[in-house]
Amino acid sequence: DARVTQTPRHKVTEMGQEVTMRCQPILGHNTVFWYRQTMMQGLELLAYFRNRAPLDDSGMPKDRFSAEMPDATLATLKIQPSEPRDSAVYFCASGLGTGSTEAFFGQGTRLTVV
Amino acid sequence: GQQVMQIPQYQHVQEGEDFTTYCNSSTTLSNIQWYKQRPGGHPVFLIQLVKSGEVKKQKRLTFQFGEAKKNSSLHITATQTTDVGTYFCAGPPSNTGKLIFGQGTTLQVKP
Numbered sequence: 001d002a003r004v005t006q007t008p009r010h011k012v013t014e015m016g017q018e019v020t021m022r023c024q025p026i027l028g029h030n031t032v033f034w035y036r037q038t039m040m041q042g043l044e045l046l047a048y049f050r051n052r053a054p055l056d057d058s059g060m061p062k063d064r065f066s067a068e069m070p071d072a073t074l075a076t077l078k079i080q081p082s083e084p085r086d087s088a089v090y091f092c093a094s095g096l097g098t099g100s101t102e103a104f105f106g107q108g109t110r111l112t113v114v
Numbered sequence: 115g116q117q118v119m120q121i122p123q124y125q126h127v128q129e130g131e132d133f134t135t136y137c138n139s140s141t142t143l144s145n146i147q148w149y150k151q152r153p154g155g156h157p158v159f160l161i162q163l164v165k166s167g168e169v170k171k172q173k174r175l176t177f178q179f180g181e182a183k184k185n186s187s188l189h190i191t192a193t194q195t196t197d198v199g200t201y202f203c204a205g206p207p208s209n210t211g212k213l214i215f216g217q218g219t220t221l222q223v224k225p
Contacts, residue, residue, distance in 0.1 A: 042215060102147060
């Protein structure tokens, strides 16, 4: 049963610490999205990749966030330094194509920054 | 930037009543997708509409895509408690690969 895998599922960290979230997209999918979900902002698109190349990261705070795909089986989202306002659920999703086919979501990483 | 708006934000209905959520984009979309997220879960794809004016049905759910490809709706007939969750519309603006989500409509169904 193919699925998107995200780790960790939960993370509690202190303000100022580095946080790394990982995502394993479904094998064969060439598009990866990172979303942040909060009650106030809903599902915000942070960044997306096609064939491992970053196509758009305009939704991401550049000074502290970075997203990479070291290889086709791993996408990472880093926050350094983390702040309490970063507390949210971060979802990774993968798909075939470029937004024209369904996105398969992982179960998310619930981040709490204290 | 491109925005996708959904109304209402919340809807409480009695089991058996109908429910509709509306989605409007500030720009033309190449397609519209609908997702459902159960409480504590992740968004799960329901359907995709591509053609102007397209209507699709899944059992008690009816999805429509507007003629101008800037709006869409989801209608649920005779809601059940299993319909509880947040319904999102999402779409890529034309000529982009982004998938932009609306704010979602959270449906509560009273048994």
